[in-house]
Amino acid sequence: MTSAAKSLASETPSADPPEPTARQAVVLDAVLALMQEQGGQLTMTAVARRASCSKETLYKWFGDRDGLLTATVQWQASRVRAGRYDRQKLDASSLRDSLRDFAANWLSVISSATSIALNRLAITHAASQQSNLGQIVLNNGRFAIGDRLKPVLEEGRAAGLLQFDDTEAAFRTFFGLAGRDVQIRLLLGDDLKLGQAEIARDAAAATDQFLTLYGRKNMIPAAA
Structure with missing residues (x-):
């Protein structure tokens, strides 16, 4: 090998x-x-x-x-990535773009038919202990995706754009704002349709909500 x-x-x-x-x-x-x-x-x-x-x-x-x-x-999971940015020139605009792109990528992936099938199978295997697919999905899905975004959040804090004490807590807040109840509804068979326009709208809204919670005052301008 x-x-x-x-x-x-x-x-x-x-x-x-x-x-x-x-x-x-x-x-x-x-x-x-x-x-x-x-x-x-x-x-x-x-x-x-x-x-x-x-x-x-x-x-x-x-x-x-x-x-x-x-x-x-x-x-x-590799389809979910934070936007590219120059860490030496990170500003409010590039931070917003990175967060918005991450949210949009993640929503696109979890709403795909292949992702729904994969996660349903992982849940079944985890419940029956048929295999360790559930842990594989956790390790290389949710946890690895978190490892991709957390450095962006920490760079934003270092640049004086964000304020938080716990990176994991900040990530989980953003993850929750972006995902809301979308994944659980899809996994349970809800006929929820997410087109590109809806995904872009939801990603932008989640980013604005997160920056309202964690953005330093007067450092994060409203989205255009």
Whole structure:
């Protein structure tokens, strides 16, 4: 197994897991598609068949089924990133943009059919102890996503734009404002439709609410 594949298969959360190769990405997309179609009936044989590769290749790249699931969760979660900014020139505008982009990316991911299928499966496995998929999703989804945004919050505090004592508490507040009840409603089958316009609106509102709570007075201008 290559060092990149070992990292992909790790259950340890990573803010920036290595990018899979183009061929590995095909495999990970195949896993997500099978989860959406078949739920928990996911086998290495089915993945190999869907991705047109051998089971030996899957084991070489990902180690085992849990390694493949970990890499799949990391691949899905990698779509959620904070906006790019120059830490030396962080200002109110770039901070707002970073937070808004993060919220929009996250809402887009959790409202996708593949994400809903993945999280439903993880909940089922966690309840039945069928596998450790629930912990894999926590480590490489929610916790890794937090590790991506927390440095942005801390940079904002260092720049005098934000004020808070506990980074984790500040992140959880933003996470809650962005997500509200969207994910639980989707997981429970609510026919909630989130288009690009709705996601952009909700991301901007969550960002403004967060900055109202944590922005230093007169440091965060209202959004245009």
